Structures are given as C-alpha cells and as structure tokens.
C-alpha cells in the first residue's frame with residue numbers, strides 16, 4: 001500500500017507533468033498506458049494550437065482521424081546518468097532514423113532539468129504480449145493461430161530488416177516492444193538499446209535486452225554481432241506467439257544457457273514448417289541462424305492458401321475450388337485443453353537494469 005505522503009508526492013508530480021505538457025501544446029490524461037524502468041507512458045491529446053503549428057503531427061493525426069498521442073515521460077533526474085547521456089539519445093536517434101510505417105513515430109520532444117517528454121504515435125491496441133495473452137484466453141488455448149502469427153511475424157521481420165538495412169540493431173526485441181496500431185499493424189518501439197553500426201560484421205560487447213529474449217552469446221558475455229543477436233530474439237518472439245510461452249525461462253543467465261544447451265522442446269502441436277523456422281532461428285551458434293532473407297522466404301512464411309492457390313493455378317490455369325481446408329488454413333493441429341498460464345512480462349535486464357554495461 002502506498003503511503004499518504006507517497007500518494008501526495010505522486011499527485012504533485014503528475015500535476016506538474018500536466019502543466020508542462022499543456023505549456024507545450026498537449027493535454028495529458030491520467031490514463032497510464034505503460035511503464036518502463038525510468039518512464040511512464042500516458043495517453044495524451046494534441047491541442048488545436050499544436051496542430052496548427054506542427055504540420056507532421058497534424059497530417060498524421062488527420063489520417064488517423066483522432067488527436068491522441070502517447071506521451072512517454074522519462075524521469076531523467078532519477079535515471080542513471082548513462083541512461084540520459086547514452087541510451088536516451090540512441091532511442092531518439094533510432095526513432096528518427098527508422099521508417100514511420102513500421103516503427104513508432106516520434107512527433108516531438110520537450111524537456112526540462114527533471115524530465116524528458118517524448119510525444120509518440122499512439123499504438124492503440126497495446127503490445128504483442130497483451131495480444132497473445134488476450135487471444136489465448138479467448139481461444140482457451142495458449143498462443144495465436146499460426147495464420148495470425150504468420151501475418152504479424154512477416155511484419156516484424158520486415159521492420160527488423162528495415163532497421164538492419166539502415167545500420168540499426170535493436171538489441172531489445174521482445175513481445176512488449178512490439179506494439180499494435182488501430183489497424184492491427186505492428187510497430188516496433190523501445191529503441192533504448194538500439195545501436196548504430198558502420199561495419200556490418202563488427203562485434204559489440206554491451207549486455208542489452210531481457211534475459212528471456214537474449215541471445216546465448218550475450219548471456220555468455222562474449223563479443224557478439226548485433227544482427228545475429230536480433231535473429232535469436234525473433235526466434236523467441238515467434239515461439240511465444242505460437243505457443244503462448246517462452247522457449248527458455250530462467251532468471252539467471254547461466255541457468256538459461258544450460259537450458260538452451262539442452263535443446264528446444266515443443267509442448268503443443270505446431271506445423272513442422274513453423275518448428276523448422278523456430279529451430280532455424282534459435283541456433284546456439286550465431287552463424288548457424290537463418291538470415292533475415294532466409295526467414296522472409298522460409299516455407300512457413302508463405303501463406304498456405306496462396307501457395308496452394310498458386311500451385312493449382314500453375315497446373316490448371318484456373319483457381320482451385322474452395323475447400324474447408326483452404327477456408328481455415330491453420331496448420332496448428334487443434335488445441336489441447338490447457339491451463340490458463342499467461343505469458344509474463346520479461347524478467348528485468350541483467351544486473352537490475354543493464355545500464356551499467358560496456359559501450
């Protein structure tokens with residue numbers, strides 16, 4: 001239970017944030033939509049005056065037909081200096097450098113000595129983790145149907161490929177950092193650990209990310225290639241999407257490595273293609289992982305219907321007749337009755353926050 005004094009201090013802080021946002025043209029609502037290690041994310045609204053001044057914001061919100069934004073408030077006075085000096089600028093750089101259709105847009109930023117405010121595009125359908133858990137509950141079966149997972153995973157792969165193409169490795173890919181917009185399209189966010197690299201094969205040494213999604217070479221404190229580490233995280237995300245669980249779940253890195261070495265197991269029916277793609281990504285040796293190009297053209301990534309459709313079209317010159325199998329192409333061989341265990345938010349970074357790591 002929060003003490004009275006703490007509640008009062010929180011209320012005062014919030015009122016300050018409301019005032020500071022208003023001065024900058026935004027109405028901050030009390031609806032908290034997320035929080036991170038040093039940040040809180042609130043629903044906000046752009047004022048009419050702001051819309052008149054900021055063309056980028058106005059044109060984007062006009063196309064969305066609303067005035068809502070996500071305001072991420074980072075308490076820079078409470079965060080370690082390294083966070084404000086290194087990770088926050090990286091996040092801002094990466095948000096600006098990546099393409100708006102696949103990543104969350106940064107509309108504007110304002111700050112003072114205590115706080116930095118990032119005005120972000122609102123992903124109104126929450127994050128992938130919430131989506132997986134809500135869908136699992138609705139289906140009474142953990143995970144998404146493979147067809148839906150494929151649709152989302154294709155977008156995730158294309159967003160990561162875009163980042164890699166512009167020389168940015170994300171390094172903290174996890175279900176919580178994949179948001180869904182109002183049309184159900186994915187948007188990558190949380191580029192706090194993202195890094196620029198100029199040499200494609202150069203190695204990094206910073207520990208980044210959340211243990212459950214972190215590549216084994218990073219857990220083993222080896223120098224690593226950021227692109228190959230992102231591929232591992234993609235394997236974990238795909239596993240989480242189709243099974244509703246994490247493939248390896250331990251808080252301690254050394255225990256995680258032990259589990260990883262024991263090998264992956266699938267505890268529910270999945271198509272062989274899906275298993276093969278996950279196995280191809282979750283390879284202990286970084287160089288043995290499928291590359292993004294191979295992932296994008298992997299047979300699981302091809303929609304079952306269009307592949308069959310195309311085959312039939314090639315053979316007969318006319319489309320195939322519709323069959324129940326084509327109507328519902330999920331390769332997931334039905335659901336077993338299962339306990340309702342939710343996928344949980346990833347364990348915190350190594351050493352509490354991970355900020356103290358190397359360059």
Ligand SMILES: Nc1ncnc2c1ncn2[C@@H]1O[C@H](COP(=O)(O)OP(=O)(O)OP(=O)(O)O)[C@@H](O)[C@H]1O
Pocket residue numbers: 033034035036037038039041070072104120121122123124126127176177179189190192
């Ligand atoms: N643009 C947005 N639209 C909707 N929700 C958002 C948005 N940005 C962040 N969130 C929500 O807020 C949560 C925390 O945001 P974010 O991951 O950016 O914070 P963080 O401080 O970098 O987190 P962490 O400490 O996990 O690295 C997200 O998991 C998401 O649920």
